[in-house]
Amino acid sequence: MFHAFFVFSIRENFDIFDFTLDPSEMEAMAALDKGTAGRTFDVDFLPSDEDITKLPEYPYIARDEY
Numbered sequence: 001m002f003h004a005f006f007v008f009s010i011r012e013n014f015d016i017f018d019f020t021l022d023p024s025e026m027e028a029m030a031a032l033d034k035g036t037a038g039r040t041f042d043v044d045f046l047p048s049d050e051d052i053t054k055l056p057e058y059p060y061i062a063r064d065e066y
Contacts, residue, residue, distance in 0.1 A: 039060065
């Protein structure tokens with residue numbers, strides 16, 4: 001029983017890729033792009049004397065080439 005349910009769940013999870021978007025839906029999604037402002041957030045609320053954008057672990061690149 002457990003194995004059958006597990007296999008069913010895996011198959012069901014792959015069904016999320018079973019769809020298509022028409023051109024108007026693609027345009028609507030593209031209009032949601034906010035550029036860099038949509039991919040980053042303001043971290044000025046963090047208590048720090050160090051500029052976190054200078055840290056090697058800082059994950060955001062200041063460019064709009066995406």
